[in-house]
Amino acid sequence: MQSFQPPRRILMGPGPSDVSPRVLAALARPTIGHLDPQFQDLMEEIKGALARLFNAPDHACVPLPAPGTAGMEAAIMNLLEPGERAVICINGAFGGRMADMADRAGAEVTKVEFDWGLPVDPATVEEALKAAGPVKVLAFVHAETSTGVRSDAASLCALARKYGALSIVDCVTSLGGIPVDVAAWDADAVYSGTQKCLSAPPGLSPIALSKRAQAAITARKTKVRNWLCDFNLLMSYWGGEGGRTYHHTAPINALYGLHESLVVLFEEGQQAVQVRHARTHEALAAGVEALGLKFLVAEAYRLPQLNTVIVPDGVDEAAVRAHVLAKWDLEIGAGLGPLKGKVWRIGLMGASATPWHVRLCLTALAEALDAQGFKSDSRAAVAAADAKLA
Ligand SMILES: Cc1ncc(COP(=O)(O)O)c(C=O)c1O
Numbered sequence: 001m002q003s004f005q006p007p008r009r010i011l012m013g014p015g016p017s018d019v020s021p022r023v024l025a026a027l028a029r030p031t032i033g034h035l036d037p038q039f040q041d042l043m044e045e046i047k048g049a050l051a052r053l054f055n056a057p058d059h060a061c062v063p064l065p066a067p068g069t070a071g072m073e074a075a076i077m078n079l080l081e082p083g084e085r086a087v088i089c090i091n092g093a094f095g096g097r098m099a100d101m102a103d104r105a106g107a108e109v110t111k112v113e114f115d116w117g118l119p120v121d122p123a124t125v126e127e128a129l130k131a132a133g134p135v136k137v138l139a140f141v142h143a144e145t146s147t148g149v150r151s152d153a154a155s156l157c158a159l160a161r162k163y164g165a166l167s168i169v170d171c172v173t174s175l176g177g178i179p180v181d182v183a184a185w186d187a188d189a190v191y192s193g194t195q196k197c198l199s200a201p202p203g204l205s206p207i208a209l210s211k212r213a214q215a216a217i218t219a220r221k222t223k224v225r226n227w228l229c230d231f232n233l234l235m236s237y238w239g240g241e242g243g244r245t246y247h248h249t250a251p252i253n254a255l256y257g258l259h260e261s262l263v264v265l266f267e268e269g270q271q272a273v274q275v276r277h278a279r280t281h282e283a284l285a286a287g288v289e290a291l292g293l294k295f296l297v298a299e300a301y302r303l304p305q306l307n308t309v310i311v312p313d314g315v316d317e318a319a320v321r322a323h324v325l326a327k328w329d330l331e332i333g334a335g336l337g338p339l340k341g342k343v344w345r346i347g348l349m350g351a352s353a354t355p356w357h358v359r360l361c362l363t364a365l366a367e368a369l370d371a372q373g374f375k376s377d378s379r380a381a382v383a384a385a386d387a388k389l390a
Contacts, residue, residue, distance in 0.1 A: 013333035016195035017349035026260035056182035059208040068172040071191025071205035074229035082106030084136040092144035120151040143174035148308035157185040177305035199350030200261040287362040287385035323368035
């Protein structure tokens with residue numbers, strides 16, 4: 001065996017995004033014990049920073065020791081017991097994953113499905129809630145990474161309250177890129193991941209749980225089916241009050257990385273970070289359109305951090321991705337499910353949301369399209385992007 005030396009890459013796919021040198025340096029700091037008093041101080045600081053980032057001062061906020069899917073699994077397995085009703089909104093791949101998990105939890109699942117590329121429609125969801133009888137959980141994805149669509153979290157959480165359900169909100173791609181306001185939404189279980197707009201490596205899943213959700217977990221008649229993510233056990237480790245009980249060994253260096261990514265984010269300022277995502281998206285959109293390409297998603301629902309661009313007729317989707325990777329070290333994403341071969345997914349997440357990334361991507365894309373016989377003007381595209389950044 002030899003040491004692994006990863007190639008240089010510029011990450012503009014659906015995640016992971018570029019990790020800043022500061023976060024990489026933090027990851028390489030010496031490992032200390034997870035019960036070391038100084039590490040426990042770090043855990044407390046991370047909890048506080050996550051509560052600030054989610055705007056969830058009254059929620060319990062902790063990072064789960066596994067990627068975004070663990071947040072999804074924790075929310076579903078903790079809040080649902082066998083036989084309880086879950087209404088799951090599906091407008092892309094990740095809503096579908098939630099429905100599968102709820103089914104595995106033994107819940108009765110009502111799926112409310114929408115075309116890929118459209119947001120979740122609250123009026124349709126309300127009809128489903130009315131028809132479903134008592135509902136324990138309403139779950140949806142705020143920022144659907146498979147399509148690049150934002151759904152209206154405030155309205156959907158309000159519907160959950162109106163019908164006496166707990167809300168589960170997937171903010172894996174939204175947190176740190178667009179406003180996530182857990183307090184204003186009055187949401188119950190909100191989870192994210194570190195590898196998107198937080199620009200830390202994959203492997204951790206911040207989650208926020210309301211007091212209502214915590215009470216529902218305490219009142220369960222059956223044990224949570226997933227030991228690692230059982231919130232009551234987890235909080236005996238992360239809770240801090242009355243000392244910590246060993247539960248698992250925290251991924252110590254990964255938590256250094258998350259901590260540093262939060263320091264970096266708050267140094268720039270949450271609002272400034274969101275403005276940067278919005279501006280770079282506008283620049284990329286202007287450039288993409290100048291190349292003669294079109295977006296899948298209507299402007300009103302587009303995510304700045306995940307741009308879904310339609311592959312023009314006669315162009316080989318995979319060949320374009322292979323070209324930009326080989327010639328420019330640039331990773332962009334493919335379509336999933338029904339969008340496979342039909343779209344590219346271009347991420348502008350966290351440290352990858354800069355004017356430099358936009359210019360590089362437009363130039364590389366134009367070259368790759370040219371190689372496929374699709375004529376476009378890269379200079380005009382970069383000029384259109386620059387005009388938005390001026
Ligand atoms: C919206 C959404 N939810 C959940 C996940 C799962 O996260 P992970 O791949 O980190 O487990 C992803 C990953 O892309 C996602 O985009």
